[in-house]
Amino acid sequence: MEYKITVMKNAFYAQSGGVTSVINCSAYGVISKFKKDFSSSNIYASKNGIVGLLEGELYDLNKTKKPLENLLDMPGGIFGSCRYKLPSLEDKVFYKKLFGQLEKLDIGYFFYNGGNDSADTCLKVAKAAKKFGYDLKAIAVPKTIDNDLAVTDNCPGFGSVAKYVAISAKEASLDIKSMCKTSTKVFVLEVMGRHAGWIAAAGELANSPKETFVHKILLPEVNFDEEKFLTGIEHDVSRYGYSVVVASEGLKNNNGELYASSTEKDSFGHNQLGGLAPKIASLITVKLGLKNHWSVADYLQRSARHISSLTDIDQAVAVGKAAVKLATEGKSGVMPIIKRISDSPYKWEISEGNLNEIANEEKTLPKNFISEDGFRITKAGIDYLQPLIQGESFPKFSDGVPVYEGIDLHLNKI
Amino acid sequence: MEYKITVMKNAFYAQSGGVTSVINCSAYGVISKFKKDFSSSNIYASKNGIVGLLEGELYDLNKTKKPLENLLDMPGGIFGSCRYKLPSLEDKVFYKKLFGQLEKLDIGYFFYNGGNDSADTCLKVAKAAKKFGYDLKAIAVPKTIDNDLAVTDNCPGFGSVAKYVAISAKEASLDIKSMCKTSTKVFVLEVMGRHAGWIAAAGELANSPKETFVHKILLPEVNFDEEKFLTGIEHDVSRYGYSVVVASEGLKNNNGELYASSTEKDSFGHNQLGGLAPKIASLITVKLGLKNHWSVADYLQRSARHISSLTDIDQAVAVGKAAVKLATEGKSGVMPIIKRISDSPYKWEISEGNLNEIANEEKTLPKNFISEDGFRITKAGIDYLQPLIQGESFPKFSDGVPVYEGIDLHLNKI
Numbered sequence: 001m002e003y004k005i006t007v008m009k010n011a012f013y014a015q016s017g018g019v020t021s022v023i024n025c026s027a028y029g030v031i032s033k034f035k036k037d038f039s040s041s042n043i044y045a046s047k048n049g050i051v052g053l054l055e056g057e058l059y060d061l062n063k064t065k066k067p068l069e070n071l072l073d074m075p076g077g078i079f080g081s082c083r084y085k086l087p088s089l090e091d092k093v094f095y096k097k098l099f100g101q102l103e104k105l106d107i108g109y110f111f112y113n114g115g116n117d118s119a120d121t122c123l124k125v126a127k128a129a130k131k132f133g134y135d136l137k138a139i140a141v142p143k144t145i146d147n148d149l150a151v152t153d154n155c156p157g158f159g160s161v162a163k164y165v166a167i168s169a170k171e172a173s174l175d176i177k178s179m180c181k182t183s184t185k186v187f188v189l190e191v192m193g194r195h196a197g198w199i200a201a202a203g204e205l206a207n208s209p210k211e212t213f214v215h216k217i218l219l220p221e222v223n224f225d226e227e228k229f230l231t232g233i234e235h236d237v238s239r240y241g242y243s244v245v246v247a248s249e250g251l252k253n254n255n256g257e258l259y260a261s262s263t264e265k266d267s268f269g270h271n272q273l274g275g276l277a278p279k280i281a282s283l284i285t286v287k288l289g290l291k292n293h294w295s296v297a298d299y300l301q302r303s304a305r306h307i308s309s310l311t312d313i314d315q316a317v318a319v320g321k322a323a324v325k326l327a328t329e330g331k332s333g334v335m336p337i338i339k340r341i342s343d344s345p346y347k348w349e350i351s352e353g354n355l356n357e358i359a360n361e362e363k364t365l366p367k368n369f370i371s372e373d374g375f376r377i378t379k380a381g382i383d384y385l386q387p388l389i390q391g392e393s394f395p396k397f398s399d400g401v402p403v404y405e406g407i408d409l410h411l412n413k414i
Numbered sequence: 415m416e417y418k419i420t421v422m423k424n425a426f427y428a429q430s431g432g433v434t435s436v437i438n439c440s441a442y443g444v445i446s447k448f449k450k451d452f453s454s455s456n457i458y459a460s461k462n463g464i465v466g467l468l469e470g471e472l473y474d475l476n477k478t479k480k481p482l483e484n485l486l487d488m489p490g491g492i493f494g495s496c497r498y499k500l501p502s503l504e505d506k507v508f509y510k511k512l513f514g515q516l517e518k519l520d521i522g523y524f525f526y527n528g529g530n531d532s533a534d535t536c537l538k539v540a541k542a543a544k545k546f547g548y549d550l551k552a553i554a555v556p557k558t559i560d561n562d563l564a565v566t567d568n569c570p571g572f573g574s575v576a577k578y579v580a581i582s583a584k585e586a587s588l589d590i591k592s593m594c595k596t597s598t599k600v601f602v603l604e605v606m607g608r609h610a611g612w613i614a615a616a617g618e619l620a621n622s623p624k625e626t627f628v629h630k631i632l633l634p635e636v637n638f639d640e641e642k643f644l645t646g647i648e649h650d651v652s653r654y655g656y657s658v659v660v661a662s663e664g665l666k667n668n669n670g671e672l673y674a675s676s677t678e679k680d681s682f683g684h685n686q687l688g689g690l691a692p693k694i695a696s697l698i699t700v701k702l703g704l705k706n707h708w709s710v711a712d713y714l715q716r717s718a719r720h721i722s723s724l725t726d727i728d729q730a731v732a733v734g735k736a737a738v739k740l741a742t743e744g745k746s747g748v749m750p751i752i753k754r755i756s757d758s759p760y761k762w763e764i765s766e767g768n769l770n771e772i773a774n775e776e777k778t779l780p781k782n783f784i785s786e787d788g789f790r791i792t793k794a795g796i797d798y799l800q801p802l803i804q805g806e807s808f809p810k811f812s813d814g815v816p817v818y819e820g821i822d823l824h825l826n827k828i
Contacts, residue, residue: 015592018593019589019592019593021585047595048595048596049596051595051596074588075585075588075589076585076588076589076590076591076592077592077593078592079592080591080592080593080595081592081593081595081597082593082595082596082597083593083596083597084596163814163815166814166815167720167815167816168714168718170815170816170818171435171489171490171713171714171717171718171719171720171816171818172712172713172714172717174488174489174490174717174818175433175489175490175713175716175717176490176713177490177494178429178433178490178491178492178493178494178495179432179433179491179494179495179496179497181461181462181465181494181495181496182462182463182465182496182497182498183495183496183497187712187713189714205813205814205815206815208813275692277710278689278692293712293713294710294712295709295710295711295712295713295714296691296708296709296710297709297714298586298601298707298708298709299585299586299589299590299601299707299709300582300585300586300603300709300711300714302589303585303586303588303589304582304585305585306581306585306721307720307721309814386813386814389813389814389815390813390814391814392808392811394806394808397806399619399622399800399803399804400577400580400619400723400800400803400804400805401577401580401581401584401619401620401803402581402584402585404584404585404588
């Protein structure tokens with residue numbers, strides 16, 4: 001005779017899309033909270049996002065011996081991430097396979113940690129579960145350096161990249177200020193941001209009421225007017241001796257096309273960008289004859305755990321924990337969001353967002369955050385941005401570099 | 415009746431060439447030691463290197479109220495730096511003007527803080543003083559991120575940029591490791607170094623005996639063999655899933671010409687570089703079809719005071735203080751140098767070098783520091799490099815960014 005007893009279901013966690021310096025903090029939030037609240041269940045982390053589930057490669061987190069706290073100071077996505085677009089719900093074969101895989105491990109909770117595209121993945125899984133009758137609570141955990149997720153006030157991952165940009169721009173500005181008399185007059189720092197200028201906007205945080213370190217910010221929200229920009233640079237150089245420009249990779253020309261375009265596309269069909277800084281630098285050389293330098297931060301900006309924002313870390317952990325709470329409450333197709341209560345003192349709480357309103361949406365900089373000339377950030381913008389970069393949480397160092405030890409991973413092939 | 419009493423002479427200090435995140439630490443060393451040992455004299459800091467002296471713009475440091483210790487966590491050159499080549503000693507008019515300016519402030523000590531070109535400037539001033547009969551002790555204070563000064567074991571400024579490169583490469587490597595399954599396979603980080611690969615070599619410090627984070631290092635000392643490099647990248651991708659490359663801007667092709675050349679020159683006639691990373695990235699795209707990302711650190715690497723090496727800071731202060739001691743001893747045309755006593759435990763002391771052996775010389779990576787295949791750094795190289803990045807000295811933060819307050823400057827026009 002066979003007994004069937006009701007057991008708590010197991011959980012699935014995956015990291016998806018471009019990683020951040022604090023995505024593993026959200027992993028810590030999800031895993032530690034799930035282990036605490038569902039002590040008789042297991043939690044599996046997928047290798048390389050949803051791909052690991054499809055290929056039957058998952059890490060068994062109950063076998064992990066090292067302290068989960070190690071995840072708190074580990075940049076990148078420790079379980080591996082992916083860029084992978086799920087097919088439409090019509091694709092029965094695909095979803096049957098997906099749920100088949102989940103069933104093998106008795107998964108009842110699906111936590112998907114990512115940005116817009118990942119919210120789309122999670123929403124599809126939630127809908128497909130309903131459609132195909134698989135009992136699953138699918139919860140998205142927000143993560144994106146781009147800060148462009150709708151509904152939530154801000155996104156874990158952004159505060160740290162914003163801090164990196166503000167610090168780097170301030171430091172580089174002090175460098176060029178020293179050199180400008182007989183050498184470099186303009187410095188261009190290219191940062192990420194395809195359609196939204198949140199990251200570039202953070203360059204404004206290098207400035208203080210007493211001193212200007214960043215003189216121009218180039219946003220995808222403001223079509224690039226070469227003449228106006230060049231006049232502005234000349235003005236900066238004559239007034240300050242030099243000019244520092246923070247430019248978003250997604251800058252557009254006056255026709256709304258990418259100013260520095262590339263033919264490469266990623267798996268979601270987005271253009272792969274890069275190369276804006278040398279283009280702006282070349283414009284300055286040719287049109288103004290001013291000596292300049294440029295930098296492209298690329299992955300350095302989003303992996304710089306050594307200088308992550310403590311506020312960002314706290315929020316990344318909080319959304320992870322809140323995702324487990326939502327699952328406990330039986331929710332699906334939702335995402336924990338950050339709700340701002342006040343700017344100063346900065347107060348926030350975790351609330352709940354519906355993935356229908358989040359997936360594939362992009363939140364750009366509001367108009368009132370952009371100065372009239374289009375090259376700076378207003379006080380309203382600063383009031384929004386500044387709280388997000390507060391606090392430091394330096395990792396442990398050994399031999400002069402951060403340890404970034406992580407946790408031991410035990411692969412489970414299904 | 416007039417009295418003539420013998421008074422101690424005053425001092426001149428200037429910063430020259432590309433700045434570092436710790437050049438102000440050397441300024442602290444010189445100024446604090448001079449103020450202590452020559453309490454009845456004054457010390458002036460030239461605005462924008464030697465240019466300030468020629469144009470009659472100097473900061474009167476006896477008027478400074480803020481604590482000199484503020485210089486210890488301030489990147490860039492607080493007094494301004496310059497790139498300015500002194501004429502040959504035949505140019506009587508020039509040197510008469512220069513010594514005339516020094517005489518106005520009763521300067522008997524000339525401290526010039528810079529790299530190879532600045533050592534040349536300081537040596538010329540020392541020689542010219544002798545030739546034209548001006549009583550002056552001219553002492554160079556070493557500074558260069560390039561670590562290419564002869565005679566000294568290492569140069570203040572290098573340890574911090576080395577630490578920045580090791581940390582950034584390790585962090586970016588964890589990022590790409592997360593993404594490589596379905597996205598980016600190769601990451602190229604371009605760092606500074608015209609003729610010497612010291613900075614790129616520091617990428618090796620990201621690695622540990624247990625784990626490889628940086629897979630290829632491209633040095634100016636090793637002519638670039640495209641085929642061998644591409645085969646190596648393919649090998650990395652097949653073995654690790656991805657490859658991280660740290661490339662020196664001064665990389666040369668098989669004919670010994672710059673691989674990424676530029677037509678711009680600085681005031682010393684050196685080619686202004688940059689743009690190597692996109693060139694390498696494009697090679698990988700075209701020849702291997704592997705998705706890649708690239709970053710150009712440029713000024714960010716040399717101004718990153720938030721992550722400066724404590725060892726570097728200590729040495730920067732020490733050479734500043736030692737310069738004053740050499741002046742007290744009546745030396746001229748010399749430079750304090752760092753002498754290594756042992757690798758492990760790392761022990762060093764300050765000794766003395768002759769500018770004749772330093773000026774315009776360039777120290778490249780010794781052969782035994784470069785692996786047989788030319789793409790990695792040997793144990794001998796690691797043993798040399800590792801001590802230089804030890805220790806952290808985080809600056810004070812406010813509103814999420816380092817304060818970098820500096821000191822109050824009082825301009826004296828002569």
